[in-house]
Amino acid sequence: MKQEKLGEEAIGEALVGLDGWTRSGDGVAIEKSYRFKSFREAFGFMTEAALAAEKFNHHPEWFNVYNRVDVRLTNHDAGGLTELDFKLAAAMDKAAALRTKS
């Protein structure tokens, strides 16, 4: 199902409800860098986030080195940010909250 691209006002409101997410330089994505105690914790987070991504059929761009996971969320189909990006961001924060940070 194609999602509606959100306008500036909706994006601003959605960002206020999230912790640590920022707009990408090009404006089409939101980004966050997570840090965990270990690779095991980071990978556990990625595993849980992957299940959320499958549930929403909305997938992250991400980069992992050891305990760090850099995430970028955007909707390629819509060419910008949609509600799904913010749903996945909230689900990722929930998965991260359960795990030990560095």
Ligand SMILES: C[C@H](O)[C@H](O)[C@H]1CNC2=NC(N)=NC(=O)C2=N1
């Ligand atoms: C066919 C399939 O539904 C699409 O390719 C979905 C899959 N996951 C996706 N994930 C993200 N982040 N953006 C998309 O546009 C997207 N499209």
